[in-house]
Amino acid sequence: MREPRGAGHNEYEFPPLGLLHYLLITLRLGRHFKGEFRLTKLGAELALLPGSLFAELVPFFVLQIDHASYARFEDRPIGKCDVWMNVINVEADHGTTERKLFAAFYCDEYDWDNAGWREMAAFSSCVLRLLEWAGLLVQTQVGREGRNMHNEFKTSLWRSALKLDTDDMLRSVILQ
Numbered sequence: 001m002r003e004p005r006g007a008g009h010n011e012y013e014f015p016p017l018g019l020l021h022y023l024l025i026t027l028r029l030g031r032h033f034k035g036e037f038r039l040t041k042l043g044a045e046l047a048l049l050p051g052s053l054f055a056e057l058v059p060f061f062v063l064q065i066d067h068a069s070y071a072r073f074e075d076r077p078i079g080k081c082d083v084w085m086n087v088i089n090v091e092a093d094h095g096t097t098e099r100k101l102f103a104a105f106y107c108d109e110y111d112w113d114n115a116g117w118r119e120m121a122a123f124s125s126c127v128l129r130l131l132e133w134a135g136l137l138v139q140t141q142v143g144r145e146g147r148n149m150h151n152e153f154k155t156s157l158w159r160s161a162l163k164l165d166t167d168d169m170l171r172s173v174i175l176q
Helices: 015-026 041-047 050-064 081-091 098-105 117-133 156-161
Strands: 030-033 036-039 137-144 147-154
Touching (some): 015 050, 036 041, 050 117, 081 098, 098 117
Antiparallel strands (some): 030 036
8 A cells, every 4th residue: 555645754653653663563463565555475364364463462561562652741640550460350240440440559549630630641541541442441431420430341352262270260140
């Protein structure tokens, strides 16, 4: 595909596109050739195999990328991806709020409207957003009392693609 005039200069304004470009180049799934961006042979093969493409891209994206580097602030949450994933696996199994997920790791008193908003923003952009972009979480917004509450739910992709240490802690929902 041919890049439009001026393309590439604004990719930092569109983090998912900039990240996708970086991932394709780094994993050698795409390259620039004579003013065009083309898939490599491996990239073209994986484009026909969505499950294999997911297995190639998402672990690198989730585990190897410094997600704080494209956040609005240079703050980064304290923690490790394996811990975040295992706790989110249990806490968001049937849905939870962004604030409750944050409280499960850090401080119960922090919220968007008090001194803890920067820490919540770092957690949201460096942990939750990347899992949403990977298709593992989905966020919904509900307006309550004049403000939005963000709810986080695991997707069916999370359930089918991940095997985590906390899987045995999950509870089934009984419908009556």
